[in-house]
Amino acid sequence: MRPLALTVVVLYLFATVIMGVWAGRRGRGSAGDYVAAERSFGPVVMYFVVGATIFSAYALLGTPQRVVARGSDAFYVLAYGAVGLVPLFFFGARVRRIGAREGFFTQAELVAARFESPAVSVMMGLASVVAFVPYLVIQLKGAGLVMEAVTGWSSVYGAAVVYLVVLVYVITGGVRGVGWTNVMQGIAMLVVVWVLGLWIPTALFGSVSAMFDRVVAQQPEFLTLPGPEGRTPISRYSSEILMSILGLSMWPHVFMKCFTARSARLVQQSVVAYPTFLFFLVPLVLLGYVAVLAGGPADDTVLLWLVDRLAGSAWHPLLFAFVVFAILAASMSTGDALLHAGGSIWVRDVVLPLERWRWAKAAIWGARRLRILPRPERPEDPLREDEAGQTRAIRLMIVLLAVIAWVMLDAVGGTSVVDLLLLAYAIPIQFLPLVLLGLYWPRASRRGAEVGLGAGLVTLLSVFVLQQVDPQAAARLNPLQLELGMIGLLVNGVAMVVGSLLSRPPSSLVLRRFELR
Amino acid sequence: MSPAPVERRSVWSRVALVWFCSSTAALVWPVYPWLGNRVEPRVAGLPWSLVYVLLVIAANFLVLLALYGRRIVDARELGEDDDVRKPTTKGTHERRAGAEAGEADQERDRA
Numbered sequence: 001m002r003p004l005a006l007t008v009v010v011l012y013l014f015a016t017v018i019m020g021v022w023a024g025r026r027g028r029g030s031a032g033d034y035v036a037a038e039r040s041f042g043p044v045v046m047y048f049v050v051g052a053t054i055f056s057a058y059a060l061l062g063t064p065q066r067v068v069a070r071g072s073d074a075f076y077v078l079a080y081g082a083v084g085l086v087p088l089f090f091f092g093a094r095v096r097r098i099g100a101r102e103g104f105f106t107q108a109e110l111v112a113a114r115f116e117s118p119a120v121s122v123m124m125g126l127a128s129v130v131a132f133v134p135y136l137v138i139q140l141k142g143a144g145l146v147m148e149a150v151t152g153w154s155s156v157y158g159a160a161v162v163y164l165v166v167l168v169y170v171i172t173g174g175v176r177g178v179g180w181t182n183v184m185q186g187i188a189m190l191v192v193v194w195v196l197g198l199w200i201p202t203a204l205f206g207s208v209s210a211m212f213d214r215v216v217a218q219q220p221e222f223l224t225l226p227g228p229e230g231r232t233p234i235s236r237y238s239s240e241i242l243m244s245i246l247g248l249s250m251w252p253h254v255f256m257k258c259f260t261a262r263s264a265r266l267v268q269q270s271v272v273a274y275p276t277f278l279f280f281l282v283p284l285v286l287l288g289y290v291a292v293l294a295g296g297p298a299d300d301t302v303l304l305w306l307v308d309r310l311a312g313s314a315w316h317p318l319l320f321a322f323v324v325f326a327i328l329a330a331s332m333s334t335g336d337a338l339l340h341a342g343g344s345i346w347v348r349d350v351v352l353p354l355e356r357w358r359w360a361k362a363a364i365w366g367a368r369r370l371r372i373l374p375r376p377e378r379p380e381d382p383l384r385e386d387e388a389g390q391t392r393a394i395r396l397m398i399v400l401l402a403v404i405a406w407v408m409l410d411a412v413g414g415t416s417v418v419d420l421l422l423l424a425y426a427i428p429i430q431f432l433p434l435v436l437l438g439l440y441w442p443r444a445s446r447r448g449a450e451v452g453l454g455a456g457l458v459t460l461l462s463v464f465v466l467q468q469v470d471p472q473a474a475a476r477l478n479p480l481q482l483e484l485g486m487i488g489l490l491v492n493g494v495a496m497v498v499g500s501l502l503s504r505p506p507s508s509l510v511l512r513r514f515e516l517r
Numbered sequence: 518m519s520p521a522p523v524e525r526r527s528v529w530s531r532v533a534l535v536w537f538c539s540s541t542a543a544l545v546w547p548v549y550p551w552l553g554n555r556v557e558p559r560v561a562g563l564p565w566s567l568v569y570v571l572l573v574i575a576a577n578f579l580v581l582l583a584l585y586g587r588r589i590v591d592a593r594e595l596g597e598d599d600d601v602r603k604p605t606t607k608g609t610h611e612r613r614a615g616a617e618a619g620e621a622d623q624e625r626d627r628a
Contacts, residue, residue, distance in 0.1 A: 072554075075570050079544040082574040086537050089581060090530075090590055097595045209562025216556055216564070223556045223564040234554070238545035245541060264594050265585075272585045275578040285567065 005150045005321040012188075012325055013165045016332065019184060020169020020177030027176050031390040034174035035105040035344045039096075041260045043269060045179045048186035049257055049337075050085070050270045051277030054248070055189060056135075056334035057142025060327055061300040063281055067288025069298040071222035073232035074285055080241045081278040084248035088255075089271040091439050093264035095255075098514060106341075107255040107431065108349035114438040114514050115449040116506070118353035123453050124431060125349030128252045129401070131427035132342045134420035136405035139335035142300070144409065146327045149304050156410045162328060163402055166336050171395045175260060178336045185329035190280050192326035196319065197283015200306060201290050203313070208286055215289050222292050235481075243429060243483050250428040250435065253341035303327065343398035351393065352384050364389075372396070423464045426485030430456040433493045437500070442516040444496065447503035452496025460488035529589045536580055540573055 027033035041049065059077060066074035095110065104110045108128070112121035140159040147158020169177040198208065205211040212223075221228050225237055249255060261267045287306055294309060296302045307323050310316045354360045364383050367373040373393060376386040383389050433452055437444040463484055467474040478487065511517040542548050553569035560568040584590050 072564075072566050075567060078567075078570045078574065079549075082544060082570065082577050083537055083541050086577070086581070089584070090534075093590075093592045093594075097593065100595050207562070209559075212559065212562045212564060216559075220556060224554050224566050225550065234546045234550050238549070241545050242541070265592050268585050268590070268592055272578070272581045275574050278574055279571075282567075282571070 001152055002150050002317065002320060004317040005324045008321040008325055009147070009150055009328065012328065013162070015184065016181045017165055017168050020173040020181045022173075023176040023180035024169070024173030027174065031387045031394070032103075032105060033176075034391050034394060035348070036256075036259045037175045037179065039100055039260060040262055041179055041257075041266070042262055043266060045183060046257070046261050046266055046270045047273050048183040049179050049260070050254070050274060052182040052186035052189065052329075052333035053253060053257070053337040054334075055277060055280065055330055056139060057327060057331035058135075058138050058334075059281065060189070060193070060284065060330040061142055061145070061303055063284040064288035064291055064296075064302050064306070065298060065300050067222070067285060068291045068296055068302055070231050071227035071292075072224055073227050073237060074288060076237055076241055076244070078278060078281055078285075080244035080248065081281070082275070083245050085254075085271045085274050086249075087436075088249040088258070089268050091435070092258050092267035092271065094439060094515060095258040096261055096264040096267050099259045102513065105256070105259050106345055106348050107250075107252045107435070108345065111431070111434045111438055111449070112349070112353070114506075114510065115434070115444070115446045116510060117446045117450055120434070120446075120449050120453060121349045121353045123450075123457060124252075124434075125345050127427050127430065127457055128345050128349070129342050131251075131424040132253075132338045132401070133405055133408065134424045136335060136338050136342075136401065137408045138421065139331045139338065140405055140409045142327055142331040143335070145300060145304075146324050146331075150324055156406070159409060160406060162332065163335065163406065166332050166339065167399060167402055170336050170340050170398055174391075175340055178340050179260070181336065182333045185333040186277075188329040189326050189333075190277070192322045192329075193280055193283045196307075196323065196326075197286045199319070200310065201286055203310060204290060204294070211286070211289060211293065214293055219292060222289070239483050239486065243425070243485050246432055246489070247425060247429040247485065250431045252345055252428065252431075253337045255431075255435075256341055256344075339398045339401055342401045343394040343396075346397045346401075347383075347390055347393045352390075355382055355384060367393075422484055423460070426460050426464075426483070426488060427457075429485040429489050430460065430492050432489065433496045437496060439514065440516075441500075442511050443500055443505055445500040445503045445506055448496045448498075448500025451499035452492045455495040456488040456492025459491040460484060463487055529584075529587075530591075533580065533584055533590060537577070540577055543573055544570065 027037060032038060063074055063077060066077075098104065099110060102110075102113060104113065106125075108121045108124035111124060112118060140163060141155070143162040144155030144157075144159035147153055147162060148155040151158060169181055173180070201208045201211040205214060215222060219228075225234050226232050257270070258267050261270070287303065290296075290309075291302050291306055294306070296305050303323055304320075307316070307320050310319060313319075351360065355364065364373065368375050368379075368389075373383075373389045374386075376389060383393065430453060433456075434449055438449070463474065463478070466477070467484070475481075482490075508517060543552070549569075554566055556564045556566065558565055563571075585592075
């Protein structure tokens with residue numbers, strides 16, 4: 001038990017709940033407000049929402065770990081971040097405009113309306129939720145790790161306590177709760193990581209420069225590719241960067257933030273300001289090199305291990321509390337956005353388009369009878385017209401998602417999640433042809449979108465299953481060692497273009513609504 | 518800063534696209550191993566391999582700042598004449614009606 005760190009954790013968790021609940025009370029409480037805060041986020045909240053959402057526990061714990069394991073391969077996070085959000089700068093203003101004019105709150109709503117296809121909405125919604133779960137498990141794992149170090153509890157229970165707090169402010173505060181807590185979490189991360197990144201190398205080696213002198217003298221292979229034992233060929237490093245650049249702005253919880261901004265300009269402003277968040281990774285890289293010299297573990301405990309190198313110093317308990325604070329902030333600021341987006345996407349992109357189906361109607365009717373969903377004024381009202389019902393359904397889905405992620409953490413301890421993460425990262429890239437061709441190519445049609453997305457997702461799943469079941473056969477079929485997402489993207493893009501050219505073009509009304517005419 | 522005229526904006530927008538494609542190329546094979554993947558020269562003690570990536574980030578930041586300030590890339594706000602729908606669920610419902618109207622429109626186009 002670490003009393004100072006525990007006090008900081010408890011105070012921090014209380015503060016997030018208070019802030020999240022307070023932020024939620026500023027809205028009208030409608031479904032639209034719950035999902036997109038009535039498109040009212042200003043510059044400060046947008047800056048932290050975009051930055052803190054992208055910087056997860058995975059970035060905080062994984063960056064120094066990657067330096068220890070693979071040397072300069074860890075710079076890839078900086079490299080893809082340099083360009084990763086730029087697509088949003090180009091299409092973000094248009095997305096924000098169309099969203100406000102048409103009443104869209106999610107990525108799939110916009111894409112499905114462009115292609116007039118509920119099937120596209122359902123496919124995107126399901127794929128997004130599949131991508132979110134392993135990503136969420138990683139956030140829970142980060143929180144659990146910290147709580148175990150602070151309290152001595154099992155990490156599974158520690159993660160449960162932290163995410164109960166997250167659930168409270170996400171459920172009561174909606175996206176406003178997520179936004180305002182992200183402000184606090186973002187400031188915490190930036191300050192703490194910079195303090196640590198400069199403090200620890202200076203305390204142990206005299207200065208950052210002196211630390212690198214020692215790395216150059218003792219382990220120079222950690223400073224360039226292909227890294228120690230040639231673990232990262234330049235081809236692999238390059239393909240990872242390209243895939244990440246293509247995928248970053250397509251993550252639904254990132255894309256959705258275009259709809260929460262107060263103006264189109266503000267979306268662009270967030271992209272411009274993003275590199276200041278990116279520089280927050282530099283101290284983590286520095287800490288990674290400290291661990292290289294000190295023989296630190298090549299796993300996600302390395303950050304906590306590093307702080308314990310200063311054990312005995314009067315500042316050690318305070319530093320440890322700082323690190324705990326930052327890791328929790330990183331985990332929660334991404335986890336809350338994933339939970340909120342996952343619940344919103346499930347209801348708006350999957351349930352609402354399927355509501356016409358008899359079984360879905362029966363399920364909603366049953367949920368209303370059992371008071372799981374509130375009863376609308378007119379019993380025959382569909383969920384689409386029932387704001388209170390939608391908000392409740394989103395909240396229920398948020399809880400369900402959190403429980404699924406927690407059960408997965410308990411069942412697999414987070415280890416097998418790494419394989420699932422490969423699939424998770426490959427999914428958002430499949431939305432790229434839909435978004436780009438949908439926004440810029442008038443000929444892109446409904447049939448093209450359905451065939452392209454369907455083909456991309458089926459390819460992705462087939463290759464993933466083959467890689468797990470028979471890795472040798474998968475390697476034979478993929479002699480160029482292309483990334484999973486790239487294979488899906490190629491199939492998806494070609495199928496979408498061919499499908500569009502061979503089918504009926506979209507109507508002129510749709511083209512006008514999407515500013516293509 | 519005042520925005521540039523529309524036709525100049527369009528040209529500069531394309532130049533910006535080329536810039537970002539080039540900066541992506543600078544971070545991967547074959548440019549990165551050629552220009553960036555080495556320890557020397559060191560800047561403020563940091564190895565060149567890291568400084569190189571940070572310089573690309575800084576350059577992109579400045580380019581984005583200029584594009585933003587000059588309103589070169591599409592930054593049009595929703596006009597006052599546009600019908601801003603309040604965030605209600607009816608938006609989706611109206612869209613469906615719009616889609617049906619779209620099909621009628623398409624029929625007319627074909628005719």
